[in-house]
Amino acid sequence: MSRPPRLARWLLERTLPRGVRGDTILGDLIEDLETRARDRSGWWCWRQTLSLASRYGWRRLRGLDRRHPVQKEKRPMLLDSLWQDVRHAARSLAKAPTFTAVVLVTLALGIGASTAIFSLVNGILLRPLPYPEPDRLVYLNEIRPDGSQMSVSWPNFVDWRARQHSFDALALSRTESMTLTGVDHPERLRGRRITGNFFDVIGVRASVGRLFGEAEDRADTPAEAIVSHAFWQDHLGGDRSVIGRAITLDGTSYSIVGVLPAGFRYLGRDYDVFVPVGLWLANNPYLLDRGNHTGFFGMGRLRPGVSLAAARSEMRAIGASLQREYPKTNTNVNVRATPLAAQLVSNVRLTLLVLFGAVGCLLLIACVNVANLLVARGAARQHELSVRAALGGGRGRLVGQLLVESSLVSVAGGALGLLVGSGLLRLLVAVAPDGTPRLDEVALDGRAILFALTASIVCGLVFGAFPALQASGAHGQQALVRTRASGSSAGSHRLRRGLMVVEVALALVLLAGAGLMVRTMQRLTAVDAGFRPDHLLTMRFMLSGPQWRDDTRRAAFLDQVLDRVRSVPSVTDAALADSLPIDGSNWNSIFVVRDKPVPPRALLPSAAFTPVSASYREAMGMRLLNGRFFDATDTATSPKTIVVNETLATRLWPGEDPVGKLLKQGWPESPTPWRQVVGVVNDVKFDGVTEATPLQVYLPMAQEPSDGPALVVRTAGPPAAVRSGIEAAVHGLNADLPLYGAQTMDDMLASSFARQRMSMIVLVVFAGVALTLAAVGLYGVVSHGVTERTHEIGVRMALGAGERHVLGLVVRQGLVTTLAGTAIGLGGALALSRSIQGLLFGVTATDPLTFAAVAVMLLGVTIVACYLPARRAARVDPTEALRSE
């Protein structure tokens, strides 16, 4: 069941006959749509709308509607002459097929590219979130003065909730993976642990059953779960009597109380299951420690009429008073409030805006190029126009006609551009980085079509304006007196060169952006990650549930897993680690060292703590710099040991031998054990390749058996090929263990700079198109200039000017244009460079080498573009040139 898109209806209401005739046709269409399947109906509806609008719209425009004879008499003159202009323009364009084709292709590229990028920006940045009054939703977390983001500590949240007045309500939630068992195929589920009011704050109602209430925040709440619509369909058969049924998550039985509406997502992610926070509070008393930031993030709905700024200042004031009341844990901890929509797209916003800017540049270049072609055409048609002016064609009428011509060609270009755009959009979505939010909401919709239409009409008017004014400037007799051979006026030539300067400048801006991105990618791929990423396969599994609570049992099982995996053919080494390089750390904690004074709490150092198996260093290909790595002597009962990275060693013990020093994870007063440093390894990139390496502490897996380890496998052949063998080996030990997140290390590295790669691809393509357009445009201008000056060149050569002299004369003229454009472009690129800074790595936004390289490249290309017509000029036969006069 569906209804016609608003734009289609708008179009129909304006084209169908008025009164009952039109109403009945529209009614038939609506009724027909109601019964059609939603997935195909949009396309069908547009086809019918266009077929109706084209047949009836034309009649209505021409006043041919036989049922409205009155209209025909009243038909305004303007419409009549407009129709005449359109027909005239179509005829004159058809007479110059090459010109028309070049203009159409240029416009289709410009408008197509900008429509595609606009669709991305529209789908991801502009379209409101699919919740009621999304503007009132605010995302809350805690933040340190250095800008580092933290999750929210539970006691702080409780105080916020009690003290604030800006929000209707505040909710808290955290992402949590859960293992579904008690089914045929155990599975990792994407879960979220939430406060009872979470869905109230968002404004979502259950489609079956109920959602949580305040009771679910208390520690004595029963184990209840809400499932997503997709989970309900796939795992529970979409059965409405599912309420009350039990599912087993992480070994605990939950009873289902409700099902969410289809398509519900939070911060761009799908979740399978939601469980209440109260249950967790009961089992994890450490949550009640104010110093623990345990992955929770807040969300609030602003009270009607309260601004974000007001809420922000209130939350900051609450944060400040908590700092005073709890200096031990809250010093330097503040509250950050951002609109939920901005939080969702925070990491892609910059990329999209840079691409949007780039595509704007490209569209302008396309327009300038087309304007250039039109000026040239206008110049060539000056004779025709003068004749018409002399015969009494009004100036306004001539200008109008030229504008109609440029609008016609630009609307046609826009229509072609839509086709190009929809293809390009598919390509962009395919190369977009994994995890780009709302990518499935991106589509070439009515808004994008409207954008393309507006862009093409504006283009038509803008680039039509120059030639129209230019051409209409000539007075009838003046131009008639001049012969056709003398060609266009000096004014039109100046205008064309002016346009070329703009075009070259814009092309340089794009080239500079592309150059910076290419350099960034070079730097990114050249970064030493600190390990050998080739031939590595990683995947994760989870030991959750009561049966795995025992450390000894977990450790023994993990040993067995490694033994089994090592015996898989083609596997040369295998290891386990709690966190993986590039992927980010799962366990960050402050720590203290025995032999140094303890700094104030807010200044305690923090490190990434990573339990790893003894085989980890060799499997990863890391270097040992000092001491030893873990081995069979590090057991659950032996003295506690650690290995640190180079950064930690030099930061904490500059100039000293770190081996033998003692270090403790946690607060100074925490009951955690002291551990002895036994070795130092090289730094490894932990959070992508662009972030600085954190302080790292490795712990032996035998002493800290992880419950959600990653398996790292080094292979002799292609790593992806051993995946099924490894899965079979692990399932041979425990068939209930879901393995997930299988990925080669090379892929993980590549996806960590996917954002930059996408920007680079788009910018390089745009810059290539821009360079081509600029070169073709310049060639056209110079070559036209040569044709015009054939006579002059002939005279010069007759008077003894050599080939070199003529060559220089022509090339110099083109070069002056290019140099002016390059200078302006460099200025523009420098001014805009700051906006791209956030996407760069290892290169500054004003990198002189890049700027010099692109300027030289642009000059090189333009010299070639000037040289070709110049060579033609140099070969002019003086007698031929003079005889033609």
Add this chain to the structure above:
Amino acid sequence: MAATPLGEFEHQLLLVVLRLGAGAGGLEIARELETRADRRVSRGALYTTLDRLEDKGLVRWTVAPGSPARQGLPRRVYSVTPHGVAALRTSRETLRRLWRGLEGILKEPTS
């Protein structure tokens, strides 16, 4: 009025309207064409051809009130005028004459 020669699509439309009797709305005509003649027709072509048939005096229509399924918009119900029926007869007679004698080639009985 002399019989106007009918185009193929006009011919089919008249037959469908006649066949549907009192239920010949635009939507029903389109569906009947689809099921009986296996002809998918764009709405633009459908309504402009119906307009043309009306101009020729071969169909006429009355207005029926709309249902909620069409957001209350009215419905046009078409019927074939006596002229329309006459045109169909003439057309069939012409076709019959043309068919006659070709039974051997087409291997089908003509009536």
